[in-house]
Amino acid sequence: MKVLVPVKRVIDYNVKVRVKPDQTGVDLANVKMSMNPFDEISVEEAVRLKEAGVATEIVVVSIGPQQAQETIRTALAMGADRGILIKTDATVEPLAVAKLLARVAEEEKPDLVLVGKQAIDDDSNQTGQMLAALLDWPQGTFAYKVEKDGDALKVTREVDGGLQTVKLTLPAVVTVDLRLNEPRYASLPNIMKAKKKPIDEKAPDAYGVDISPRLTVVKVTEPPARSGGIKVEDVAALVSKLKTAGAV
Amino acid sequence: MAVLVIAEHHHGALSDATHKVVTAALKFGGDVDVLVAGENAGTVAPEAAKITGVRKVLKAEGESLRKQTAEAMEALVVPMMAGYDAVFLAATTTGKNIAPRIAAKLDVMQLSEIIGIEDASTFVRPIYAGNAIQTVKSSDAKKVITVRGTAFGAAEMGGSASVEDVAAPAGPFKSEFVSEEMVKSDRPELAGAKRVVSGGRALGSSEKFQEVIFPLADKLGAAVGASRAAVDAGYAPNDYQVGQTGKIVAPELYIAIGISGAIQHLAGMKDSKIIVAINKDEEAPIFQVADYGLVGDLFNIVPELTKSV
């Protein structure tokens, strides 16, 4: 089984983002960037499938600036086989990302695409589902467990209210949730090895996909700040405050 | 203009989230129709017809739609969109599963988890786990939108819309429902609850979580929530997770117990009206958003609090 894994370079999840004073966006200058945490989980899952003898080849793809190559290298160091960088400095919306990924999938013919459930910058939670629709493939979103079941794939999904299991005909798109696995750290020898693994570089034009945005950002603002609260001495004081506020 | 709202329902009851989505759809403007698809649609459709402001309810039943799988819902809704300018869904796991498929098929860039509507093409939505709020204008002819429930009130009940049948799409589809394991609880549903009591990693075990958190929640008639750390450690089911990647809640009272207050957790609860934090570390970031903070050992504080409310 061949597995395709898209990886996005995003602001590191530990960084507290700052909105720019001119309201055009958030300040990304000199902040730490990392692989989207959900994509680490999909890379890990792909590597585990390979270690289990289920996956044969893992191709990672990133759409973004030159530096997104580092994100691809991280995935290669974790165990992926080769990378594709679709290089652009433009903002690429999930719909356009999905169109590019659909073209890559047509070329690479994977049996499975493992996508992160959501990018922690735009919080869209769209790309995997859009990709599945464009390819007319089935989808298993918010995966908690992924198992090969004969020719099919059984995906247990985290849904409101509990867990749901669906069976997908391959090829399929799976989007991964937090509890699917715990991603590994790449070992030093693997980081060295990853430097020799191939990364193809392409332009969005090469795929004939129009990536111009459909959404115009009017402004980006700070969320309303909560006014600072107080510390109370003990349970009695807390209860009395809550009673006064009508909360209990 | 006409808007289609895709209703969400569980066990024959219309979900609270749908009432809020209707409010958003009415704010967007135009005629609002509600689509009730899947298992029990016959029971749910008359409920939806009572929502004030709804023009008509469309009911679709059939084996292929039973569990509202995304593939079948796409096949049902995409052709219907010829008659609508927008489709609205709740930003729940069901809505998030379906909406992008419809958007991609319509060649539209979806607007995820909106919290405000400025005009028919301008919407407000949180990004970066709610640390920034974005106002965006869509140039697409049709809009595909998911709505964050906490940002809109429930629509009133006082309507009497007609109910029409629509045909279910013919299957089979490439995905098939196998089974589900739902958490049974008599407590209020987390997403719409007026009060929430949440526990974090500090609880230490699932036994302690139940022993300490549940009695307080029950005394307050509250829903139970948890941090990701508590869920990952198996102290609470995944369905309890509050945060950027869990549920978004905005109750009148949120009590965070043994939760440090990571930005990903705050993303899910910082719009609560009153926040209480109980934590033994007085420097814990949760105190920066708490109206009332109590520093100390939760294993002493919470049982005492349970007795005194």
Ligand SMILES: Cc1cc2nc3c(=O)[nH]c(=O)nc-3n(C[C@H](O)[C@H](O)[C@H](O)COP(=O)(O)OP(=O)(O)OC[C@H]3O[C@@H](n4cnc5c(N)ncnc54)[C@H](O)[C@@H]3O)c2cc1C
């Ligand atoms: C992509 C991504 C998404 C995430 N999404 C979410 C999400 O949706 N929701 C979420 O919650 N997290 C999420 N997280 C995880 C988040 O970053 C934190 O790791 C998590 O919220 C920490 O949980 P916690 O506060 O229970 O644990 P900790 O941070 O370990 O905090 C435990 C707290 O308990 C206190 N404590 C310990 N003992 C006691 C005691 N006896 N009495 C009182 N207080 C005590 C400690 O002082 C500490 O503050 C996400 C992370 C990533 C990377």
Ligand SMILES: Nc1ncnc2c1ncn2[C@@H]1O[C@H](COP(=O)(O)O)[C@@H](O)[C@H]1O
């Ligand atoms: N620019 C990108 N390059 C590669 N993968 C991406 C990109 N944008 C989104 N993705 C994938 O789509 C997932 C969901 O993103 P989103 O729909 O933006 O929340 C991410 O976790 C990635 O797996």
